[in-house]
Amino acid sequence: MSTIRLDGMSKGFGNGRGIERLDITVDDGEFFVLLGPSGCGKTTALRCIAGLEEPDGGRILLGDRVVADAGRGLFVPPDKRDIGMVFQSYALWPHMTVNDNVAYPLRARRVGREAVGRAVVGALDRVGLAGYGERYPAELSGGQQQRVALARALAASPRLILFDEPLSNLDAQLRARLRQDLHLVHRETRHTAVYVTHDQTEALALADRVAIMKEGRIEQIGSPDAVFRAPRTRFVAEFVGYENRLAARVLSVDGDRAAVALPGVSAPLIARRTGPLEGGRTADLLIRASRIGLAAEPAAGRAEGQPGGSSNGLPVRVEDVSFLGDHHQFRLRTADDAILTANIPAERCTPGLLGAVGATLRAILPADDLVALDAAA
Amino acid sequence: MAPAPFHDDHHARSAWSWLRRRRRRLWPLPLFAGLALLLVWPAAMLAIGVFRTAPPGMPGGWSVEPLLALPGSTKLWSAAAHSVLLALLSTAVAVVAAAGFAFLAQRTDLRLRRLVTPTMVVIYATPSLFHGIGFSLLGNPAIGFANAALRAAFGPEAGLVNVESGPGLLAVIAIRATAFTYLLLAPAFLALDRAHEDASLVSGVGRFGTVLRIDLPLLTPALSGAAILAFVAGLHSFDIPLILGQAAGIEVLSTAIYDRLVHAYPPQYATASALSLLLVLVAAALSLLQARVLGRRSFVTVAGKATRQHRLRLGRWGLAGNAAILAFVLVAVIGPLLSLLLGSVQSVPGVLDSFTLVHYQRVFQRPGMIDAVRTTALLAVGVGALAMTLAVLLAQAGQALPVPARSALRLMTLIPFAMPGIVTALAVMWAYVGVPGLRQIYGTVWMLVLALVVVALPFAMQAAQAASAQIAPELTAAARVSGASAPRALLDVVGRLIAPSFLTGWFLVAIAVAGNLDVPLLLGTPTLGTVASHIYQLQTQGQLGDATALLVTTMAGLFAAGLSGLGALRLLAVKRRRPALGTPRVPRSSTLERQAA
Numbered sequence: 006m007s008t009i010r011l012d013g014m015s016k017g018f019g020n021g022r023g024i025e026r027l028d029i030t031v032d033d034g035e036f037f038v039l040l041g042p043s044g045c046g047k048t049t050a051l052r053c054i055a056g057l058e059e060p061d062g063g064r065i066l067l068g069d070r071v072v073a074d075a076g077r078g079l080f081v082p083p084d085k086r087d088i089g090m091v092f093q094s095y096a097l098w099p100h101m102t103v104n105d106n107v108a109y110p111l112r113a114r115r116v117g118r119e120a121v122g123r124a125v126v127g128a129l130d131r132v133g134l135a136g137y138g139e140r141y142p143a144e145l146s147g148g149q150q151q152r153v154a155l156a157r158a159l160a161a162s163p164r165l166i167l168f169d170e171p172l173s174n175l176d177a178q179l180r181a182r183l184r185q186d187l188h189l190v191h192r193e194t195r196h197t198a199v200y201v202t203h204d205q206t207e208a209l210a211l212a213d214r215v216a217i218m219k220e221g222r223i224e225q226i227g228s229p230d231a232v233f234r235a236p237r238t239r240f241v242a243e244f245v246g247y248e249n250r251l252a253a254r255v256l257s258v259d260g261d262r263a264a265v266a267l268p269g270v271s272a273p274l275i276a277r278r279t280g281p282l283e284g285g286r287t288a289d290l291l292i293r294a295s296r297i298g299l300a301a302e303p304a305a306g307r308a309e310g311q312p313g314g315s316s317n318g319l320p321v322r323v324e325d326v327s328f329l330g331d332h333h334q335f336r337l338r339t340a341d342d343a344i345l346t347a348n349i350p351a352e353r354c355t356p357g358l359l360g361a362v363g364a365t366l367r368a369i370l371p372a373d374d375l376v377a378l379d380a381a382a
Numbered sequence: 383m384a385p386a387p388f389h390d391d392h393h394a395r396s397a398w399s400w401l402r403r404r405r406r407r408l409w410p411l412p413l414f415a416g417l418a419l420l421l422v423w424p425a426a427m428l429a430i431g432v433f434r435t436a437p438p439g440m441p442g443g444w445s446v447e448p449l450l451a452l453p454g455s456t457k458l459w460s461a462a463a464h465s466v467l468l469a470l471l472s473t474a475v476a477v478v479a480a481a482g483f484a485f486l487a488q489r490t491d492l493r494l495r496r497l498v499t500p501t502m503v504v505i506y507a508t509p510s511l512f513h514g515i516g517f518s519l520l521g522n523p524a525i526g527f528a529n530a531a532l533r534a535a536f537g538p539e540a541g542l543v544n545v546e547s548g549p550g551l552l553a554v555i556a557i558r559a560t561a562f563t564y565l566l567l568a569p570a571f572l573a574l575d576r577a578h579e580d581a582s583l584v585s586g587v588g589r590f591g592t593v594l595r596i597d598l599p600l601l602t603p604a605l606s607g608a609a610i611l612a613f614v615a616g617l618h619s620f621d622i623p624l625i626l627g628q629a630a631g632i633e634v635l636s637t638a639i640y641d642r643l644v645h646a647y648p649p650q651y652a653t654a655s656a657l658s659l660l661l662v663l664v665a666a667a668l669s670l671l672q673a674r675v676l677g678r679r680s681f682v683t684v685a686g687k688a689t690r691q692h693r694l695r696l697g698r699w700g701l702a703g704n705a706a707i708l709a710f711v712l713v714a715v716i717g718p719l720l721s722l723l724l725g726s727v728q729s730v731p732g733v734l735d736s737f738t739l740v741h742y743q744r745v746f747q748r749p750g751m752i753d754a755v756r757t758t759a760l761l762a763v764g765v766g767a768l769a770m771t772l773a774v775l776l777a778q779a780g781q782a783l784p785v786p787a788r789s790a791l792r793l794m795t796l797i798p799f800a801m802p803g804i805v806t807a808l809a810v811m812w813a814y815v816g817v818p819g820l821r822q823i824y825g826t827v828w829m830l831v832l833a834l835v836v837v838a839l840p841f842a843m844q845a846a847q848a849a850s851a852q853i854a855p856e857l858t859a860a861a862r863v864s865g866a867s868a869p870r871a872l873l874d875v876v877g878r879l880i881a882p883s884f885l886t887g888w889f890l891v892a893i894a895v896a897g898n899l900d901v902p903l904l905l906g907t908p909t910l911g912t913v914a915s916h917i918y919q920l921q922t923q924g925q926l927g928d929a930t931a932l933l934v935t936t937m938a939g940l941f942a943a944g945l946s947g948l949g950a951l952r953l954l955a956v957k958r959r960r961p962a963l964g965t966p967r968v969p970r971s972s973t974l975e976r977q978a979a
Contacts, residue, residue: 057580083583090584096577100599113586157585167584 007068007164007197008033009054014063015075016049024049024221026063031214033164034195038208038229041218042244047201048169050218054199055090055167056083067165084113086165089158089196093170095150097142103129103153104138110161128156131190148179155187159194168200172207184210205245209233217241235279238382239289247291247376249345255286255377263377265290269340270319274370276377287380290370297347298369299335299358318369321345323361333359337368409868410779410787414794416772421797421836424809425662431655431812438651439815439824448652458657461638468623468634469616471552476559477609480567481601483560483710486703488571491693493700494707499568501711505561507890508937509897511914514625515921515933516718517554519725521545527721546629554622557714559612566611570604610672614665618802621899625921635661636804636900643808643904655812658805665800673792722937726930741931745920748928750911757827758912758936762892765831769838770888773846774880778872781850798839803900806836811905825907833901838891845887849880882951889947893940 009031017023024046031037039047052058054065056072059080065073067088072081089110097106107128111121129135132152142150151171158166171187172180188211191198202208208215209229216226217240225232225241236242239250253265256273263282264273267290276290302320321337324344328334333354337345345368349358358366432449436442452458487498505513520528523544532543544550574597582592620636627637635657642654696703729736745751776795780788801809810833814820823829853876861871877884902915911919913936920929 052580055580055584057583082588083580084586084588086584087586088584090581092577092581094575094577096575096581098578098581098596098600100602109582109587110585113591154581157581161586 008066009037009165009197009199010064010066011050011054012064012066014050014053014060014065014073016046016053016058016060016062018049022046022221024053024060027221027223029216029223029226031197031199034197036191036198036200036211036213038200038202038212038215039218040202040205040208040215040244042203045218046221047218051167051169051199051201054165055088056081056086087161087163088165088167089161089163090167091151091154091158091169091171093173095142095147095154095174097150097153097157099142101141102138103134103140103142103145106142106153107138107157107160110157110163114161116161124160124162125156128160129153131159131193132156132186147175148183151175151183152186155190159190159196162194163196165197165199168198168202170202171200173202173204180204180207187211205233217244235277236291236376237280237378239291239378239380242289242291242376242378246293248294249292249297251290251339251341251343251345252380253288253290253377255282255284255288257284258282262372263288265377267319267339267341272316274317274319274375275372276370276375277373278377280378280382282377282379288377289380289382291376291378292370292374294334294346294348295332296371296374297345297349298371299347299349300367300369301357302365302367316369317372317375318367320365321368322365323363326359326362337366339368410783413775413779414787414790417776417791417794420832421794421839424806424813424836425797425801427812427816428655428662428805428809429659431808432652432659434652434655436651437649438811439821445652448650449656452653452656457633458638461633461635464632465617465635468552468555468619469613472556472559472616473563473609473612475552475556476563476612477605479556479560479710480563480608481571481605482706483564484567484571486707488568489574489694490696490700490703492696492703492707494704497707497711498564501715502561502564502568505558505714506565507893509893509899509914510558510619510621511625511897511899511917512722512933512937513554513558513718514622515917515926515929516722517545517550518626519721519926519930520717521550525730527724528717546626548630548632551623551626551630551632554626555616555619558619558622559615560710561714562615563608563612566608567601567604570601574600607672610668614668614799617661617665620802620804624899625918636802639804639808640900640903651808654808658801658808661802661805662797662800665802666796669796669799673796722930722934726927726934728927730927741927742935745928745932745935748916750909751916753909754911754913754916757830757910758896758914761827761830761834761912762896765834765838765895766842766888766892768831769835769842769891770846770884772835773839773842773887774850774876774884776843777846777850778876795839795843798836801836803833803837803898804904807833807901807904810836825910827910829905830901830910830912833905834895834898837898837901838895841891841894842887845883845890846880849883849887850876853879885947885951889944892943896936896940 009029011027011029013026013028015024015026022044027046027050029037029050039050041047049058053060053073054067060073060075062075064071064075067086070081071079072086073079098109101109104125107125108121111124116124125138126135129138132155134149134152134156137145137149137153142153145153151174154171168187172183175183184207191211200207200211212229214227215229215232217224217232219240225237232241233245236245236247243250251267253267253274253276256264256266258264258278261278263276263278265276265288266273274290276288282288298318300318319339321339323335324338325336326333328351329348330351332348332350335347335349337347339345347368431438433444433446434442435445483498483502486492487495518526520526521543523529523542523546526543526545528543545554578596578600579592582596583589587595618636619634620640623632623634623637624640627634633641639654639657639661642650642657726741727737727739729738729740776791780791783791798806810829811824814829814832815824823832857875857879858871861875862868866874896912897914898912899914899918902910902912903918906912906915913932917929917932917936920926920932
């Protein structure tokens, strides 16, 4: 059993930053991602789990074992916690070969010579670096170095592996490849993992569950799907890629649907509610740029940008269009002077749409993709 | 960078156009020529001097006899043994102590850690003459203040500290070497990537094992490089063995050279030159080794981004760490300083019951004293400026030159590192006294300038390299594409950005020049002395009170100069920061303004 429990854990740095009473439970074999902007406390939380930082308050349990209890002054140092960790800077020891780097945790656990050799070969094989054992870290590329770091973390088969932004020093292509590899390795070994990142794509691809952190607290916790489809605060919504926000007034609420009024728009819009919302309150309407459709104004028939689009829309003036490869990005201004960004797939962009700079079109905001949040959330 | 073939049938016009065409590639030539004259020529003449039968500038023949006689001299063997032993032991002590202090200062949360670097800088910058006389006043068996205090506390039989002995000499040299080594090691300790240690800890290896298996191997290049430099510095030490070793009858190589030149009659120039050459060759070989060792250091910086540095909490061990720092400050700085201050106001050194300013009055009435002060000030300021300018040019040229030329430059600048002051003085004598037309500068202040620039160059180059390394090449490149010529860009961008470091380096060099004893002792004349040579003369004449008073006045003067310089720097910094508010951090280069005009 390798569960993790943070029990009201706090850690301050005296500069206002830190963690306040964090409660997290990670199940055995679960891949848990801490997602947040820099300075939100996610790395501090991870280092507390590793034992590289000592919490000021609360408890940490790995399995049934209490490894930190600020109240009792109990603190188990990192070398006694049986964990593996992958660092942002790889942290490969430059004076050791790849073999020695990977063997290090095994030798620390006093594993026999032959078993070390087998485990090293196995771990290098698993990360696709068989035959690289005699090289020095400086002789490897960045991606290879990070694979070695992963092999080192896996080598002693710890039940818990911690990842501190392991992919952030790599270029985009490599990041995608290694992300897939990490996912595969986790499916094979089923270790418990805590993974810290500021990249929402990584969180989506890897997490069984994701916690979004802000200023030392957890904003929202849940499956990636739940967090990405139903953000419950404006911070979470913007962090997971809802680029557009409009201020609106709530007219009525019916189940998870809410009717809202935008200033300067006659017909009410229908939006999806992800948290408590009451009629008469001000709401933030949030939508991803990729979910906005564009149609001729007035909406006489079917929308052009959105097959089967409803008339859930508002008039916008096209200010600019730029080509971004597989889609065009439209900069739109509403009657209320708010700016919307819409990404329309290239194959749906008619010449009429592309030539519409300066013209007024209708932006279609599908009710399912339009999230309404109480403005105070 | 060999000059292209140059045929006689080319008349002046085409030669000129050839030069103009090659100007871009030939710009380092004046620099190389200057360095050859300043560094290579004296070193070569020193080597030739080994085989001359006459003193520099005198007609004479050739002989290998002095060289052949060298191995037969038991006195020289013992001097060499002392030198090597002193250098080895002081290096061993210094590396261990400096590593300890670097760890305490850079990696722990000790309260007194902020004291360490300033203390080391002060010790490093203080001329060794100060330590020689200061420690002699502190630990002299008869009149030392430490012994007086011990006797007062524990009775007349209390343990005698004797600094004028082998161990005493070693201790004083080791203190200076510790400061020097610390300043080399501290950046390496600071640069240790905490993630490397963390990775070891989470792998299951404890704190101690991590230090042994991760930290020490990572620091090996820095440690061995620093050890080699400390060893060379130990071989070169002159003032301290001269002042503390003579009483104990301990001769080292550098003092043996001095002895052959000044106390032997007739002066044994060839023997002294042979010994000098030996010192230079050993030091050069070690410096090359050190360059190789440090050159491989790149393998330390494999990591991508460094993680935040967290300081180690020492807990119970904190007390011991703080005590070690405090003890070092007391022994290495406060002890000799207090001894000097006290010694200068006692009628008889070591007697603590009188107070007099007579030394301060008397010393400035000494014949030639005012001239010496003026000469010293001029030398300190002038040589400081010269050496720093040269060093900045070298550092910049080092970045811009193609690889073979850069190696040649590195090899040439190795010479001042390998030559101790006494050897430099001798080499300069060989180089310039022997040349008709240049002979007139013997006995003038220019001779001192030539030797002191060489002596000061290592200090200056260290300061200039540190300063230049902070300036990204893009900054100069940006000035060039904005239309500034290479010298203009150097002045506008590099010059202004490194002005603070330049002034600091200038000051450090000025201190080193003011405190240098070897050069004025050998190249000075009865009428051409510096403050340092007067201090030494007073000390050897037994007028310790006067010597101390002069030393204290000199240190106070340097301190005042440093303080006012610091004030000027602050003003400069404030002025520079103001326009940076709200605008990108670009030096206020006139290039852009000129472009706009």
